[in-house]
Amino acid sequence: MAALARSELEPGADTDTAALAPRAQAPTVLYIAGSGRSGSTLLERALGEIPGFVNVGELVDLYRRTAAHDERCGCGKAFADCTFWAAVGDRAFGGWEGERLAAVHGLQGRIARQRHMPRLLAMRLAGRDFRSDVASYGDNYASLYRAIAAESGAACVVDASKWAVQAPAPGSTCG
DSSP: OOEEEEEEOOOOTTSHHHHHSOOOOOOEEEEEEOOTTSSHHHHHHHHHTSTTEEEOOOTTHIIIIITTTTOBOTTSSBGGGOHHHHHHHHHHHSSOOHHHHHHHHHHHHHHSSGGGHHHHHTGGGSOHHHHHHHHHHHHHHHHHHHHHHHHHTOSEEEEEEEOTTTTHHHHOOOO
């Protein structure tokens, strides 16, 4: 069965990502972790129908393939043609440039891996480079979640990325 994790994200103020995004209250993020065929898609869609919630599907795929390969959005349009995602990209980062997509995908590969779960759960014991990568990754996601909430008018973003290791990464701190 799918599991839920709730986090409120506040990015660090020292990254260029955070500087581009307008400062707004961090939305509540309802993260659905689970395995394939666990009912997570049904759950995310049901939650997305609740007033004040927005379902963004498996957001982890945004950097892995959706934007990079111009896959279709839930609205049926190619990612580049979707007005919602264009507005989110503009609000969060000033657009969806290829370099940003590649950089975040690279961070994802260095952080969101099952073997890194112990370090993500015990950040104080992780090395400085890993903590820095996690902070950059978290800042990126915080900007993305804020832009999604602002563009949709929702207070709660439903992210059904499913990867258990992905859940703590955006909310982890370097302290």
